[in-house]
Amino acid sequence: MTEELERAKRAFAAQEPIRPKGDARRAAIAAAMTRFEQEEKGAAQGNSVRERLMESGGSVLAAFKRRRIMNIALPKRSHMLAGGVSLAALAFVAFNIGILQGPYRFSDPGVTPVANKPAKDDAATSLVDAVSGQSADIATEVSKLVQPEAAPAENEALQSAPARLTLQESVGARPKFKAESRIAPAQGVLAGRARESDGLAGVAPGDDRTQHIYQDQGRDKFVDITPNPVKLVSEAPVSTFSVDVDTASYAFVRSELNRGVLPQKDAVRVEEMINYFDYSYDVPADRAVPFNAELSIMPTPWNTETKLLRIGIKGYDLPKAEAPNANLVFLIDTSGSMNAPDKLPLLRNAFKLLVSGLKPDDTVAIVAYAGSAGTVLEPTRISEKAKILAALDQLSSGGSTAGAEGIRQAYQLAESVFDKDGVNRVILATDGDFNVGITDTEELKSFVERKRETGISLSVLGFGQGNYNDELMQTLAQNGNGNAAYIDTLNEARKTLVAEAGSTLFTIAKDVKLQLEFNPETVKEYRLIGYETRQLNREDFNNDKVDAGDIGAGHSVTALYELTPAGSGGGLVDDLRYKKTENTAPAELRNEYGFLKIRYKQPDSDTSELIEVPITTDAEVAEISQASKDTRFAASVAAFGQVLRGGRYTGAYSYDDIVALAQSGKGDDPYGYRGEFITLVQLANSGQALEPLKK
Amino acid sequence: MYMNTGDQDLAKSAARGDAASFQALLERHYDTIYAVAFRYSGLREDAEDIAQEVCTSLVTKLHSYRGQSQFKTWLYRITVNAARDLHRKKAASGKLHQAYAELSDLAREEATESAGDIAWLYQSLDRLAESLRETAILVLAEGMNHKQAAEILDVKESTISWRMHELKNQLKAFATEEAQA
Numbered sequence: 001m002t003e004e005l006e007r008a009k010r011a012f013a014a015q016e017p018i019r020p021k022g023d024a025r026r027a028a029i030a031a032a033m034t035r036f037e038q039e040e041k042g043a044a045q046g047n048s049v050r051e052r053l054m055e056s057g058g059s060v061l062a063a064f065k066r067r068r069i070m071n072i073a074l075p076k077r078s079h080m081l082a083g084g085v086s087l088a089a090l091a092f093v094a095f096n097i098g099i100l101q102g103p104y105r106f107s108d109p110g111v112t113p114v115a116n117k118p119a120k121d122d123a124a125t126s127l128v129d130a131v132s133g134q135s136a137d138i139a140t141e142v143s144k145l146v147q148p149e150a151a152p153a154e155n156e157a158l159q160s161a162p163a164r165l166t167l168q169e170s171v172g173a174r175p176k177f178k179a180e181s182r183i184a185p186a187q188g189v190l191a192g193r194a195r196e197s198d199g200l201a202g203v204a205p206g207d208d209r210t211q212h213i214y215q216d217q218g219r220d221k222f223v224d225i226t227p228n229p230v231k232l233v234s235e236a237p238v239s240t241f242s243v244d245v246d247t248a249s250y251a252f253v254r255s256e257l258n259r260g261v262l263p264q265k266d267a268v269r270v271e272e273m274i275n276y277f278d279y280s281y282d283v284p285a286d287r288a289v290p291f292n293a294e295l296s297i298m299p300t301p302w303n304t305e306t307k308l309l310r311i312g313i314k315g316y317d318l319p320k321a322e323a324p325n326a327n328l329v330f331l332i333d334t335s336g337s338m339n340a341p342d343k344l345p346l347l348r349n350a351f352k353l354l355v356s357g358l359k360p361d362d363t364v365a366i367v368a369y370a371g372s373a374g375t376v377l378e379p380t381r382i383s384e385k386a387k388i389l390a391a392l393d394q395l396s397s398g399g400s401t402a403g404a405e406g407i408r409q410a411y412q413l414a415e416s417v418f419d420k421d422g423v424n425r426v427i428l429a430t431d432g433d434f435n436v437g438i439t440d441t442e443e444l445k446s447f448v449e450r451k452r453e454t455g456i457s458l459s460v461l462g463f464g465q466g467n468y469n470d471e472l473m474q475t476l477a478q479n480g481n482g483n484a485a486y487i488d489t490l491n492e493a494r495k496t497l498v499a500e501a502g503s504t505l506f507t508i509a510k511d512v513k514l515q516l517e518f519n520p521e522t523v524k525e526y527r528l529i530g531y532e533t534r535q536l537n538r539e540d541f542n543n544d545k546v547d548a549g550d551i552g553a554g555h556s557v558t559a560l561y562e563l564t565p566a567g568s569g570g571g572l573v574d575d576l577r578y579k580k581t582e583n584t585a586p587a588e589l590r591n592e593y594g595f596l597k598i599r600y601k602q603p604d605s606d607t608s609e610l611i612e613v614p615i616t617t618d619a620e621v622a623e624i625s626q627a628s629k630d631t632r633f634a635a636s637v638a639a640f641g642q643v644l645r646g647g648r649y650t651g652a653y654s655y656d657d658i659v660a661l662a663q664s665g666k667g668d669d670p671y672g673y674r675g676e677f678i679t680l681v682q683l684a685n686s687g688q689a690l691e692p693l694k695k
Numbered sequence: 696m697y698m699n700t701g702d703q704d705l706a707k708s709a710a711r712g713d714a715a716s717f718q719a720l721l722e723r724h725y726d727t728i729y730a731v732a733f734r735y736s737g738l739r740e741d742a743e744d745i746a747q748e749v750c751t752s753l754v755t756k757l758h759s760y761r762g763q764s765q766f767k768t769w770l771y772r773i774t775v776n777a778a779r780d781l782h783r784k785k786a787a788s789g790k791l792h793q794a795y796a797e798l799s800d801l802a803r804e805e806a807t808e809s810a811g812d813i814a815w816l817y818q819s820l821d822r823l824a825e826s827l828r829e830t831a832i833l834v835l836a837e838g839m840n841h842k843q844a845a846e847i848l849d850v851k852e853s854t855i856s857w858r859m860h861e862l863k864n865q866l867k868a869f870a871t872e873e874a875q876a
Contacts, residue, residue, distance in 0.1 A: 002867075004867050004870060005859070005863055005866065007812060007816075007870075008866060009835045009836075011816035012816065012836035014812060020725065020726060021743070024743040024746070024747075025729070025746075028725065028747035028751075029718065029721045029725060031747055032717075032721055032747075032751045032753060032754060033714065033718060033721075035751045035754045036709075037714065039755065040714070374824060374826050374827075374861075375861070394851060394854070
């Protein structure tokens with residue numbers, strides 16, 4: 001032992017013996033004895049714990065039906081044995097954890113016999129860890145994830161004889177559980193539909209979607225959004241906003257719909273849904289002008305009187321060899337609330353995927369935080385991949401969430417190996433439930449902002465449902481020059497962290513702002529679809545101090561405007577009786593709908609550059625069918641998002657119309673993302689009679 | 696009459712409803728519970744609260760004790776969890792005292808030889824992350840080996856080793872700062 005530890009040990013020993021006061025001691029023992037007697041009295045009257053176990057053990061399905069009662073005890077394993085929970089409830093919890101968590105932790109058939117051995121829980125846990133440690137191979141992990149195998153839980157209560165018996169029965173009855181466990185979280189709603197979607201999942205990317213255990217519901221936090229209103233060009237001819245490359249909203253909406261519930265309105269950010277998909281806009285040839293703007297105008301599908309303007313921007317795509325070295329710090333939430341199959345286990349696999357896609361010279365460090373924060377892995381080169389994967393496997397959840405402390409430590413680590421030519425990024429993975437230390441959003445925000453100046457950016461990966469704090473995640477990512485993604489399935493992890501790793505990790509342009517000036521000669525009213533949380537003031541456009549969204553390598557950004565042409569009868573705002581109409585636009589500009597300006601900064605620069613493009617009638621097509629497939633598909637996604645938000649401007653446009661439009665714009669769809677979207681619209685269609693979950 | 700009966704047997708008969716066994720268990724272990732709670736919280740009142748909470752919760756928890764781990768280990772685990780809970784509640788309600796700092800000042804006023812070391816220790820504990828502090832208390836003060844500490848804190852043995860390594864580094868840093876000050 002070293003000098004310091006010896007010194008501490010000596011000091012501990014030198015403390016005067018810690019003796020309790022006699023009366024406190026007596027009081028505590030007396031209180032416990034009283035409690036003991038009360039309990040025993042209850043037991044004598046026939047409420048014996050064991051009898052209750054037998055009773056409940058008779059039907060596991062009964063345990064499922066009553067799951068809602070004990071979900072309070074589920075998220076925090078360490079508290080499951082806490083005094084307030086009766087042992088009868090404990091037995092239920094044991095079943096839930098055993099069966100539903102089983103597939104993720106005990107999936108290897110070789111481990112199953114543990115069920116019958118009264119091994120102590122720690123031994124079981126470490127055995128499983130050993131198993132998963134051997135199989136660093138991600139492919140195996142993936143196949144485990146989708147292969148349910150009922151297996152034992154680590155709960156001590158399980159080891160009582162009746163419970164064990166039932167568990168064995170349950171192994172035999174496995175297929176039944178699979179269906180049952182999917183339906184239960186959806187509270188029975190859309191039950192048939194959920195099963196059907198399971199069937200469809202064979203072709204859809206939602207394939208490896210995790211099974212859900214019952215968990216918190218309706219505590220997801222979202223910022224309230226008021227949809228952008230229709231604006232009169234004569235009153236507000238200029239529209240300014242920041243780009244948004246986040247996709248979190250789409251994945252969240254998808255996982256809600258897959259559970260058979262309509263998402264709450266504020267969870268639906270239309271621009272994030274549109275931007276989830278990749279569109280084949282022209283890729284710029286070199287980095288000097290890092291992106292192209294592509295314009296198209298077609299009739300609005302949901303309103304025959306208006307036109308839909310699509311602005312598509314595609315960022316320069318960095319060849320992998322040219323990619324700068326990455327210095328990444330994974331900041332991983334291991335608090336009790338992450339203890340669910342769609343959180344920590346999924347997160348582990350997601351990060352393994354990310355690590356598999358990095359270059360040997362990139363470094364990764366891991367900070368985990370629960371009640372306190374700690375460095376799990378010092379910055380380590382990808383060439384020592386085994387070490388990184390082992391560290392990921394070690395993560396286990398429990399306790400409250402000292403997220404702020406974790407963020408601080410993560411930035412410290414990133415600074416310690418700061419690479420001024422490379423990408424320095426903290427990747428935060430959490431359900432956003434910070435409850436220890438700085439929990440104030442504003443304070444966290446300003447911390448992240450300050451750190452942004454040092455060249456370290458922050459990306460946020462959201463996990464889980466029921467307790468998801470979207471508001472905090474968005475704030476952190478937007479102010480940390482990062483992006484936010486929501487990971488609900490391993491496939492989503494693959495999309496974000498492998499297929500689009502370039503755009504997630506490497507910024508090619510920062511503070512990208514768009515400003516449109518409309519021509520009152522040709523446009524009467526306009527409405528920006530989505531981007532509510534990204535609005536900027538007109539004067540912010542030219543102010544380089546005002547932060548805006550960043551674009552990563554290969555990112556595409558799409559914005560849609562609904563335009564009411566001048567002279568059309570479809571306007572929502574009546575003309576003024578006393579207004580004097582002035583003709584200010586020169587005649588030669590009459591073929592222009594407006595003028596698009598894009599400001600951006602090179603990643604290493606503080607001064608912005610400007611791109612200007614006129615929006616002319618050249619980009620216009622007369623029929624929807626003449627527009628490109630991408631445009632049609634983007635329009636269908638926009639329609640879906642708006643309908644989910646209540647359909648204020650979409651009139652009678654129905655889910656069936658959306659499906660038809662999306663089908664027509666589906667195109668090649670090599671990864672099945674668009675096909676999956678169509679399935680989602682159909683899911684929503686059958687669920688539209690349902691109320692969204694209330695807060 | 697229970698003086699020579701082992702913890703495991705006492706726990707079993709207490710779980711079956713024997714009040715005398717239960718009382719014997721409490722009498723035997725109260726002081727340990729209290730000591731851990733005190734080291735953890737640094738405040739006498741808190742330690743008393745924690746100890747009482749642990750004692751009463753044992754009534755129901757005993758049913759789930761199946762003798763897989765040593766009784767004492769199991770009890771430490773419950774105590775540490777109770778101490779953590781209280782700590783968090785206080786932290787959440789903004790009432791977290793600088794308990795260690797006060798203890799440190801108290802120690803400094805004493806003229807004993809080890810006073811300086813104790814003061815330094817408490818000052819350091821105050822600055823450590825929770826996980827390191829817990830580990831320090833179990834390993835250095837309670838004399839546990841890494842395996843036992845790992846079992847109590849529900850982490851891997853390697854984590855305890857890592858934390859001890861980290862603890863050493865941090866203490867070293869604190870000592871250096873102290874020397875420079």
